Amino acid sequence: MTTEQTAQATTSRPERSVPKPQFTDAEAGAQEFPDSSASARRYNYYKPAKRKQTHYEDVTVDVQPDPRHYLSQGWIYGFANGEAGYPLNWTKLKAWGVDEPEPVRGIGSGGGGKDLVWPAHGWHEFRDPNEEWEMTFYRYNANVVRQTTQNIENARQAKSFEQWTPNWVHFVERNVGAWMHIEHILGLYVFAAINRSCPTNMHNTAMVVNSMHKIRFAQDLALYNLTLSEEIESFDGSAHVDAWNNDPEWQGVRKVVEALTAVDNDWGEMAFATNVVFEPLLGELFRSNLVMQAAAGNGDFVTPTVIGAGEFDYSQRDLRWTHACFGPLTEDREFAEYNKEIMQGWLAKWVPMCIEAARTMQPLWSQADNKPPRFEDSLDRAKSRFAGIVAELGLETPKELSL
Amino acid sequence: MSRQSLAKAHQKIQELSWEPQYHEPYMKYGTDYTFRKASKKDPLKQVLRSYFPMQEEKDHRVYGASDGAIRGNMFRQVQERWLEWQKLFLSIIPLPEVSAARSMPMLFNVVPNPELHNGQAIQMIDEVRHSTIQQNLKRLYMNNYIDPAGFNNSLRNFHSDYCGTIGRQFAEGFITGDAITAASIYLTIVAETAFTNTLFVAMPAEAAANGDYLLPTVFHSVQSDESRHISNGYATLLMALSDEDNRQLLERDLRYAWWNNHRVVDAAIGTFIEYGTKDRRKDRESYAEMWRRWIYDDYYRSYLIPLEKYGLVIPHDLIEESWKQIWEKGYVHEVAQFFATGWLANYWRIDAMTDEDFEWFEYKYPGWYDKYGAWWENYSRLATPNGHNPIVFEDVDYVYPSRCWTCMVPCLVREDMVMAEVDGVHRTYCHEVCRWTDVEAFRPTYQGRETPNMGRLVGKREWETIYHGWNWADVVEDMGFVRDDGKTMTAQPHLDLNPKKMWTLDHMRRCPPLQSPNVIVNEMDDAGRAAYLADYNRQGPAGRPAPASA
Ligand SMILES: [Fe+2]
Ligand SMILES: [Fe+2]
Ligand SMILES: [Zn+2]
Numbered sequence: 003m004t005t006e007q008t009a010q011a012t013t014s015r016p017e018r019s020v021p022k023p024q025f026t027d028a029e030a031g032a033q034e035f036p037d038s039s040a041s042a043r044r045y046n047y048y049k050p051a052k053r054k055q056t057h058y059e060d061v062t063v064d065v066q067p068d069p070r071h072y073l074s075q076g077w078i079y080g081f082a083n084g085e086a087g088y089p090l091n092w093t094k095l096k097a098w099g100v101d102e103p104e105p106v107r108g109i110g111s112g113g114g115g116k117d118l119v120w121p122a123h124g125w126h127e128f129r130d131p132n133e134e135w136e137m138t139f140y141r142y143n144a145n146v147v148r149q150t151t152q153n154i155e156n157a158r159q160a161k162s163f164e165q166w167t168p169n170w171v172h173f174v175e176r177n178v179g180a181w182m183h184i185e186h187i188l189g190l191y192v193f194a195a196i197n198r199s200c201p202t203n204m205h206n207t208a209m210v211v212n213s214m215h216k217i218r219f220a221q222d223l224a225l226y227n228l229t230l231s232e233e234i235e236s237f238d239g240s241a242h243v244d245a246w247n248n249d250p251e252w253q254g255v256r257k258v259v260e261a262l263t264a265v266d267n268d269w270g271e272m273a274f275a276t277n278v279v280f281e282p283l284l285g286e287l288f289r290s291n292l293v294m295q296a297a298a299g300n301g302d303f304v305t306p307t308v309i310g311a312g313e314f315d316y317s318q319r320d321l322r323w324t325h326a327c328f329g330p331l332t333e334d335r336e337f338a339e340y341n342k343e344i345m346q347g348w349l350a351k352w353v354p355m356c357i358e359a360a361r362t363m364q365p366l367w368s369q370a371d372n373k374p375p376r377f378e379d380s381l382d383r384a385k386s387r388f389a390g391i392v393a394e395l396g397l398e399t400p401k402e403l404s405l
Numbered sequence: 406m407s408r409q410s411l412a413k414a415h416q417k418i419q420e421l422s423w424e425p426q427y428h429e430p431y432m433k434y435g436t437d438y439t440f441r442k443a444s445k446k447d448p449l450k451q452v453l454r455s456y457f458p459m460q461e462e463k464d465h466r467v468y469g470a471s472d473g474a475i476r477g478n479m480f481r482q483v484q485e486r487w488l489e490w491q492k493l494f495l496s497i498i499p500l501p502e503v504s505a506a507r508s509m510p511m512l513f514n515v516v517p518n519p520e521l522h523n524g525q526a527i528q529m530i531d532e533v534r535h536s537t538i539q540q541n542l543k544r545l546y547m548n549n550y551i552d553p554a555g556f557n558n559s560l561r562n563f564h565s566d567y568c569g570t571i572g573r574q575f576a577e578g579f580i581t582g583d584a585i586t587a588a589s590i591y592l593t594i595v596a597e598t599a600f601t602n603t604l605f606v607a608m609p610a611e612a613a614a615n616g617d618y619l620l621p622t623v624f625h626s627v628q629s630d631e632s633r634h635i636s637n638g639y640a641t642l643l644m645a646l647s648d649e650d651n652r653q654l655l656e657r658d659l660r661y662a663w664w665n666n667h668r669v670v671d672a673a674i675g676t677f678i679e680y681g682t683k684d685r686r687k688d689r690e691s692y693a694e695m696w697r698r699w700i701y702d703d704y705y706r707s708y709l710i711p712l713e714k715y716g717l718v719i720p721h722d723l724i725e726e727s728w729k730q731i732w733e734k735g736y737v738h739e740v741a742q743f744f745a746t747g748w749l750a751n752y753w754r755i756d757a758m759t760d761e762d763f764e765w766f767e768y769k770y771p772g773w774y775d776k777y778g779a780w781w782e783n784y785s786r787l788a789t790p791n792g793h794n795p796i797v798f799e800d801v802d803y804v805y806p807s808r809c810w811t812c813m814v815p816c817l818v819r820e821d822m823v824m825a826e827v828d829g830v831h832r833t834y835c836h837e838v839c840r841w842t843d844v845e846a847f848r849p850t851y852q853g854r855e856t857p858n859m860g861r862l863v864g865k866r867e868w869e870t871i872y873h874g875w876n877w878a879d880v881v882e883d884m885g886f887v888r889d890d891g892k893t894m895t896a897q898p899h900l901d902l903n904p905k906k907m908w909t910l911d912h913m914r915r916c917p918p919l920q921s922p923n924v925i926v927n928e929m930d931d932a933g934r935a936a937y938l939a940d941y942n943r944q945g946p947a948g949r950p951a952p953a954s955a
Contacts (some may be wrong), residue, residue, distance in 0.1 A: 020613035021684045027669035028488065028551045029480035035902040036888035037554040037895075043547055047561035061540035065499045065559045065681040074565040074871060076886075078573055078813075078864035082435075082849065082857055086581060086864075109924055110873045112883045136534040137464060137541075144461035147454045158485050191430045194526045195510040198580065199433065206507055210533045217526055218453045221418055224942045225454060228417045243420060257427045265426035 011388045034246050047072070049120065051129045058133035066203035069104045070122035076104075076112030090125065092199045093270030095328075097124025098336035123332055125201045130208040130323045137259065139211050142319075143218055146311050150222050154229055156300060157304040163233050167371040170300035171237055172229065177366055178305060179242025180252050182223035184285075185312065189216025192262050192276050196269035209273070215320060219312035224402060226308050254362030255284055258355050270328075274345065275352045277324040278395065281316050282388040284354040284363075289313050291380035301374035304382040322381050325394065332396035342397060357405045360384070415450040417579065422519035434511040434584040435858040438651045440644055450520070451527040451633065461535065463626050467538065470622040471545055479619065485756070485900045487615035490681035492555035494673070495543040497562035497572035498604075500535040501596075504576035506532035506590035507636075515584045516641055524637045529730060529940060531630040542623045552902065554888050554895045555752040562895075565884040567750035567868040571813045574669055579609035582847075582860020585645065586658045593638025595662040600670045601631050602699040607692075608674055614684035646715045652815075653854065656718040663720050663837040663845050667727040669811035671696070676744055682760070685765040688831030693731050693770070701728060710840075723838060730818065735946055738770070738777055739817035745784060745898065746803060749795050749877065749913065753885045754897040757785040762841050776946045788899040789906045794916050795898065803948040807922040807941070808867040809835035811843045819945035824938055825928075831927050831934060869921035878913035 030043070048063045065074040066088070075087035090100045100123045105114035121127055133140075157163065166174075182192055193213035197206045231239030242307060258280060265272045280386055289309050297305045331341040367377040374380070389399045449592045509529040513522050516801040547556035555562065563569035570903045605628035609621035651730070675692045690698070709719050730736040748755045758766075766773040783801040787793055797805065806815035807822070810832035816822035821836045824843050834837040834840040845851065849860050865871055872880045881887060886895040899906065926937055943951035 018684055019688050021686065021689075023482045023616055024484070024683070025481060026484055026616065027481055028483045028485050029478060030549050030551060030553070032551050033902050035552075035904050035907070036890040036893040037552065037557075038902075039889070042557055042889055044554045045544070045547070045557060045560070047558050057541075060544050061537040065503050065536055065540060067560070067564050072561045072564040074870065075570045075573075075866065076864040077577060077581075078576040078862065078866060079587075080861040080863040081581055082859060082861065083863075087577070093591060107871055109870055109921075110875065111871055112875065112879075113871065115565075116883065135537040135541075137468070137537075139530075140457060140461040140464050140534070143453070144457040147457050150452060183423065187423050190513065190522055191423075195430065195433075195513060196528055197529060198507045198510045203503060206503070207533055207537075210506060210529055213526065214453075214530050217523070218457070220421055221453045224417050224421055225414055225452075228489050230412060239417075240420070247426070255813065260425055260428035263425075263430040265431055267431065267433060310854075 005189050011332055016302070026106065051127065056133060056349075058135055058138075061135045061201055062204050062207050064203070066206075068122065068126070068202075069121060070115075070118055071126075071266070072113070072115055073108065074115065076107060078114070087095065090123070090201055092201075093117070093268045095270040095341055096334070096337040097127075097331060098334050099123030100125070101336075124330070124336075125205070127330065128202065128204050128327055130204060130211075131326045132208075132211070132319050132322055134211045135205060141212065143214060146315075147218065147222070150308055150311055153304060153307040154226060158229065160235055162301075162303060163230065165301035166234070167300045168236070169369060169371045170297075170302055171234055173296075173300075173366075173369050174302070174305060175227070175238050175241040176245035176249065177369070178223065178309070179227050179253075180245040182220045182227070182242065183246045183290060184220075185216045185223065186220035187259050187263060188276060188280075189213050189218075189220060192272050196272050199269040200273075205327070208327070212273075212277075212320045212323070215312075215315040218255075219315060222308055222311065226305075251363050251365050254359035255288075258284065258352075258359045261355065268403070271348055273324065274328055274348055277316075277320055278391060279349065279352040279356055279388070281321070282391055283353070283384050284359055285316060286387060287360055287380060287384040288363065288366075291383055292374055295380070296370050296372065296374035299374070300370050321391070325391075330394050345395070346400065349397065350402055352403055353400050353402040357402065411452060411455065414452045417950065418450060418452060419520065421523075421676065426520075432514050434514045436515040436583050437856045438583070438585045438645055438654055439517065439648050439859045441648055449759060453527075456527065456542060463629065463884070464538075467622055467626050471542075471619060474619045475545075475549060476815060479616065482616035482621070483550065484615040484617075484683045485551070485754070486628070486683055487612065487677075487681045488550055489552075489753040489755065489900070490542075490611075490677045491546060491617075491620070492559060493563070493566075493569070493572075493751070494608075494677060495539060495546070495556070495841055496559035496566075496569065497575070497673070499539045499543075500573065501576040501579065501673065502532050502536035502539065504579045505592055505597075506536065508525050508579040508592055510815075511580070511584040511588045512641065516589075516644065516645060518640075521637065521640055522594075523635065524640075526638055528630075528634050531634070533906045535627045535630070538623055538627065542619065546617065552754070552893050558752070558885060558895075561885055562752040564754060566886075567747050568673075568744055570866075571669055572673060573753065574665060574813065578665065583658075583856070583858040585641070586654075586661075586859065589638055589641045589645075590655070590658040591662040591665070593634060594642055595659070595666050596670075597631055598638060599634045599700055599704040600661075600674075601628060602703065603670065603674050603678075603692075603695060605631070607690075607695045608677060608698060611678045611682050611684070614689065615682055620768075642712070642717075643715065645711075646717060649716070652716055652718060654856070655854065656720075657846050657851055659718070660720045660723060660841050662836070663723050664727070664836075664842065665812055666795070667723075667730070668809075668839070669833065671727070671731060671736060672740040672814050675731070676741040679737055679766075680741040680745075680755075684826060685761050687765065687768055688777055691769040692737055696728070696731055718908060726838075734818045734821075735770070735773075735776060738766075738773065739945075739947070740814065742777060742780060742803075743806065743815055743817055746805070746948075748896050748898045749797070749894065749908070750884070750886075750896075751818045751885075752895045756787055756900050757781065757898070759785075780947055784898065788914050789901065789907050794912075795908070798916055802950065804941075804944050804950050805920075805922060806948065807833040807926060808869065809833065809839050810866050810923075811835075811839035811862060813866055813868075815950070817945075819948075820940070820942050822941050824934070833923060867921060867923045869919065870923050873921040873924045875919050876914060877916045878910040880919055881910060881913055 080086040124128045197209040230237045506529045509525040547553045605624045609624040612620035678692045787796045815837040
């Protein structure tokens with residue numbers, strides 16, 4: 003091509019149709035007018051829990067409105083029975099203000115929010131101390147799965163599974179395997195389930211995060227089980243299903259787990275019974291006081307890292323929000339005594355079930371070649387951990403604990 | 406993870422599915438649908454070992470772009486006309502997202518296929534992602550865009566705003582009533598499968614054309630989760646179809662969900678894309694063209710019609726009718742005109758249309774100028790306070806419309822308005838299908854069949870009625886749409902931020918009181934109402950009064 007031709011080709015090429023950027027000078031501070039100051043640059047429709055609004059609060063608080071807060075036209079869809087939105091009586095627990103009537107709207111009523119003092123009831127005071135929202139929960143869980151995968155991969159390459167004692171192989175395939183079902187059921191049918199029924203957007207975000215910990219941990223265990231069946235010749239990758247369905251040691255705890263999903267219309271009881279009662283008395287009993295204690299003695303340095311990730315979810319994250327959610331209710335300015343009574347009732351109901359289930363697990367303590375601490379010692383530790391959690395919530399240790 | 410190990414992992418996590426032995430989970434949410442134990446498997450089993458790092462990686466890109474936008478002074482090039490409408494859009498959208506999260510477990514109760522529950526739970530997590538990432542985007546706009554008013558109080562405003570509540574259907578419709586109607590048909594089969602394309606693909610493209618490349622970054626990232634959600638819905642739909650008894654309900658729910666999505670989403674997104682843009686290149690697609698491509702071709706012809714062979718009754722008539730509303734009856738133009746008529750009841754600034762806009766509209770929608778041109782010229786003329794009142798009170802050949810009780814958009818295509826008496830109240834509906842939705846579909850029986858789980862349309866659904874008889878200054882103050890000097894309004898019918906050009910509560914104070922057409926129509930006797938209806942049906946287009954009868 004000659005230079006002339008090139009020039010021609012360039013000029014005759016049809017102009018591409020693309021939007022043209024324009025200088026608009028629409029950036030903060032370009033002009034002064036009412037609301038142009040820095041103080042107008044914050045979400046001003048809610049009161050932060052502490053002095054400063056947090057990033058977490060900005061992205062969660064008030065996304066879900068309340069008929070007592072700005073919802074001037076009320077809920078616009080109802081269930082057949084007349085309930086709508088997020089009824090506050092979907093738990094027996096009460097936070098101050100819930101018995102106050104909703105504003106009545108109608109012809110010429112206006113938005114109805116004028117004389118309401120906000121937050122209109124105590125449920126809106128809940129904040130997740132872990133401050134979880136999408137950025138944090140993906141970072142956290144991505145780190146956990148990366149670390150877990152790496153630990154297992156390192157162990158595989160170091161051939162460390164070969165050091166396991168034969169009975170320990172059996173123990174892991176059946177019992178550590180059986181635990182995956184528990185996490186899965188609690189993740190889906192307790193925490194995901196109640197993400198519909200709890201009252202505020204801060205609650206449901208916390209439920210979702212708790213749920214994803216459990217579902218992830220269940221899958222961590224399942225995929226660990228898969229690796230073991232590939233790495234250890236005698237490892238039976240389907241034994242966990244048989245153990246879960248048939249081993250008498252697992253039927254007591256299975257009964258409790260299934261009962262947790264069956265709680266009659268009370269998201270509060272479901273979350274409370276799971277994280278305050280089940281987790282310390284059965285979850286930590288098995289994970290911390292059996293598996294974590296027994297593994298090393300049987301040549302296993304890997305299982306504790308997998309189990310430990312789930313243990314950390316509960317003790318460092320899920321228990322924290324649970325405490326922030328239920329603790330204030332026992333000191334509620336209107337319903338403290340009432341709530342204590344409800345929660346003591348729940349303790350009286352769930353503690354004996356859990357203790358009974360713990361005792362049916364007892365034979366697991368003698369399955370490994372290299373024995374863990376005695377069952378009674380493990381149970382005592384679980385009980386005192388539980389008693390501590392209960393005391394921190396402002397509740398009495400139930401007499402059923404001594405069963 | 407390698408493809409092979411991922412396949413094995415999928416297989417493995419199926420071992421987690423649970424058959425209750427001692428206690429069944431509590432059934433909180435009901436449905437009138439029935440499901441035999443269908444063998445349909447979860448089409449996309451999500452393994453969290455790959456899901457979490459994948460989502461984290463997407464996040465990195467979004468937050469990286471956010472930092473880049475600020476460092477690159479993106480807001481020096483953002484069109485205010487566009488970003489003002491984001492005050493409405495970004496107030497609404499985080500709520501539907503988190504409502505979608507909350508709706509997922511309603512399906513656990515009623516769809517007896519544990520393989521599906523895993524996918525639904527992952528969708529729940531995605532939806533929390535969407536809600537909070539959008540709240541975060543809005544926060545960034547508030548911090549960096551010239552006018553934070555409206556962003557800074559958006560979650561208060563949109564619940565009291567005169568068009569905000571329309572958008573709430575797109576949230577409450579997911580979480581209330583019959584679990585399948587709400588969380589599967591309305592949310593997944595129609596809202597996600599059909600309308601997220603206009604929401605999350607077409608609209609971001611328009612944002613980019615207006616100097617905002619952050620909205621596309623965030624919303625494409627959101628949209629990349631949608632295919633999994635669509636698969637969840639598809640699997641549930643096939644299960645439902647395998648039971649003959651469900652077909653009548655599926656037909657009902659598709660009609661309702663289709664029509665309501667059309668009424669609500671096309672109203673909002675159509676307005677943003679056509680009236681919120683400065684990009685008037687003739688070869689850029691109009692909303693009608695986008696609709697034809699994304700919704701008519703991609704959804705209707707490629708997704709819905711193939712389902713006919715499984716016995717799904719498709720609302721062909723309503724799809725054609727929606728197209729007719731957009732193409733022939735000016736639905737989007739009528740809505741934009743209404744939103745601008747009531748600018749004073751909003752919390753963002755609405756720019757006037759210029760000659761360049763007129764030319765584009767006329768090119769894309771021949772005949773547009775004759776219908777809407779004069780009204781928009783009046784809008785410009787009345788934009789800054791100069792002794793006159795806001796346009797809604799001035800004589801510009803516009804009859805303020807009554808509200809549709811069902812879709813909550815006013816009855817704007819005047820000839821289609823119908824009425825019905827329900828529980829002693831005369832309700833107005835924008836269209837026969839909206840009447841049917843309220844009077845026939847959302848009822849405890851449907852065509853003689855018991856539907857005890859069907860939801861109800863409740864609440865104070867006519868914004869005007871709540872403020873009937875109020876002085877406008879009090880209305881605006883009650884809603885809180887006032888700037889930090891205590892008197893300048895958040896909303897303006899122009900983009901000039903010179904305080905001397907801005908409307909204040911003092912201007913509102915001298916306006917006539919707010920009158921709800923729906924209250925007035927109920928004060929009439931039957932003859933008066935019949936005359937009102939007959940006159941109403943002869944009004945329009947562009948809200949013009951009925952011609953004097955010959
Ligand atoms: Fe979403
Ligand atoms: Fe979605
Ligand atoms: Zn309607």
